[in-house]
Amino acid sequence: MTWHEPGIGLWHKGWYRFARHLTSPNYGARPEGASIDLLVVHSISLPPGQFGGDQVQRLFTNTLNCEEDPWFERLRGLEVSAHFYIQRRGELWQFVSCDQRAWHAGLSTFNGRDNCNDFSIGIELEGLEGDSFEFAQYETLWSLCTAIAQRYPVTQIAGHEHVAPGRKYDPGSGFDWATLQRALGWPPPCFPSGVLEKPRA
Numbered sequence: 726m727t728w729h730e731p732g733i734g735l736w737h738k739g740w741y742r743f744a745r746h747l748t749s750p751n752y753g754a755r756p757e758g759a760s761i762d763l764l765v766v767h768s769i770s771l772p773p774g775q776f777g778g779d780q781v782q783r784l785f786t787n788t789l790n791c792e793e794d795p796w797f798e799r800l801r802g803l804e805v806s807a808h809f810y811i812q813r814r815g816e817l818w819q820f821v822s823c824d825q826r827a828w829h830a831g832l833s834t835f836n837g838r839d840n841c842n843d844f845s846i847g848i849e850l851e852g853l854e855g856d857s858f859e860f861a862q863y864e865t866l867w868s869l870c871t872a873i874a875q876r877y878p879v880t881q882i883a884g885h886e887h888v889a890p891g892r893k894y895d896p897g898s899g900f901d902w903a904t905l906q907r908a909l910g911w912p913p914p915c916f917p918s919g920v921l922e923k924p925r926a
Contacts, residue, residue, distance in 0.1 A: 736876050739822030741869070744809065749785045749820035751806035751828045756843050761823065763845040764870060764882040765830055767807060768852040768896040772796045776813050776851055785810070785820045804828065807847035809869060815861030817869065823877065833888040836881075841888045846873060855897035863901070867908040880915065887917045 771780035821827040829847030
């Protein structure tokens with residue numbers, strides 16, 4: 726893919742121009758006629774609480790060495806991915822075309838619809854569940870959400886904790902939904918109920 730080709734703007738076959746591309750094998754086709762209208766925000770760090778390495782990239786490309794850290798043993802054989810990953814300094818990676826179904830939400834439901842992977846775009850933030858995130862990450866997330874909404878019929882954004890309650894708890898109480906809402910200018914109904922009023926931990 727060459728971004729200098731005539732007619733190629735922010736998006737090319739579901740790939741975002743301003744992300745660093747690293748293709749994951751962990752994806753599939755969306756159901757025919759699926760409306761890509763939900764963004765799901767996650768948090769991840771490997772090992773938990775350690776930042777700056779390439780372990781997340783290796784997890785999403787099935788190249789993580791599970792002998793490297795005892796905590797990784799629980800990830801052996803796991804095949805997962807997200808569309809995007811935002812590191813602590815705001816660096817943006819993309820692993821799966823947004824036209825395809827990444828494997829990020831797992832068993833999930835949102836507004837009466839099951840299998841959120843079918844109709845959502847998954848965005849991972851490098852961070853510890855329940856902890857705070859960096860301003861640079863919010864800047865990248867804001868820009869990314871804006872670009873996605875210009876390309877896809879996004880109507881709502883939620884955390885992994887909202888689409889898989891009781892099973893997942895990320896990004897958690899440290900994520901500042903109100904800051905994101907103000908930056909995007911999206912109306913409150915686009916966000917999970919109550920998150921804009923809750924004080925952060």
